[in-house]
Amino acid sequence: MNRQKFSDAKENFLQRRYGVSLGRRYALAAASVVLFSVLGCSQVDSNKSALAQSSLPQPETPLQKKTANSDTKIVGSNNKFGFKLFSQVLKGNVGEKNVFISPLSVASALAITYNGANGSTQQAMAKTLELQGMNLPDINSYYAVALKQLLENPDAKVQLSIANSLWANQDVSFAPDFLKRTQDFYHAKVSNLNFQDAAASTIINNWVKENTKGKIPQIVEKIEPNQVLFLINAIYFKGNWSQKFDKSQTAQYPFYVTPGRRKQNPMMSQKGDYRYYESEEFQAISLPYGKDGKISFYIFLPKQNSNLKAFYQNLNVENWEKWIAQFSKQKGFIRLPRFKTDYEVTLNDALKSLGMEEAFSSKANFSGMGKGKNFAISEVKHKTFVEVNEEGTEAAAATSVGIVATSFRQEPEPFKMIVDRPFFCAIRDNQTGSILFMGSIIDPH
Incomplete structure (x- = not known):
């Protein structure tokens, strides 16, 4: 044909x-x-009644013809949510330790959860996730098309995989339409498990380990008796620099963790043409990956008379877009630390502060997941890994949304950029504008 x-x-x-x-x-x-x-339906265990015996109906709303405008709006919403979340996670943390999160991973896991929300819980989640005024079919279609086709494997020298999974307690029935949407739009692996079996958490963690290439071996530590569902997103990224750093140029230089405390750290150096931006407060550079530079590593370095705390006061989606638009090609020199770090955080408090408190309470309304039981979010757990070296960058993230049953209803001069002090960084898909990862590097090691 x-x-x-x-x-x-x-x-x-x-x-x-x-x-x-x-x-x-x-x-x-x-x-x-x-x-x-x-094809996704075949992933459901045939001998488990909660999922496999259901005759899955047609989606409530047809798949809409999407527009670039709706895509742009959702990318903007995800990035806005990401900066808000990053700000909450940073509170009380600036200057103390490294922070590294994947806004895309958290937003993806919560978007699946959002499909089961109704009433005021849905409204609260929409406000937190910056999804007000958007209909569910457009949101789901964006994740189905954009995440798989635009973000995954954008370059021969770049690996990017995004995987979703839904792990249900075999003793609880969930709405067939909710399950079908997780498969249709989020390409999720849907499985039933006996949550009473000690091996259940191992099975889930093995999936996370596999989909993060071993960088995140565990996300579920213990399954509580009232646990009924885990919604998990995993992202893995590995990209070789478009212009690799020469290892022979890597040498020990001081890195100032604080103005009065310095440590020796291996620092990579090179000269070249870069997309660069400088303001009165900071220097910023884009280091591309692969042949086409569709994804880049961005570094924002506060100037000597400023610091990260001051920078973060101005870090929001509006300024981010304004800054990104002002990058231009320029010759220069870059020296930055080689580093590797992992990070984990429970996001319950951050999400509650952003307006999602009801979703964690007995008032939560997740009736879209199924009738007969009342559900609430028990824990949103997030883990990340990142390594930056002469070859490129490897990063991974996993986000787990735990659901429990509740008992209640409810050409200028060449620049010189020496990254020898704490800095902000991000990995951005330059095609869609989606921010894959962002971090605060205080102490590289």
């Missing part, structure tokens, strides 16, 4: 399935979502 006939066949299939006509530009993407929904 030639390409034209194949494309026409897909569009006819989508018209019969959803009753809408999609432009050819979107037919391939939409068809891949439909195909995965069929």
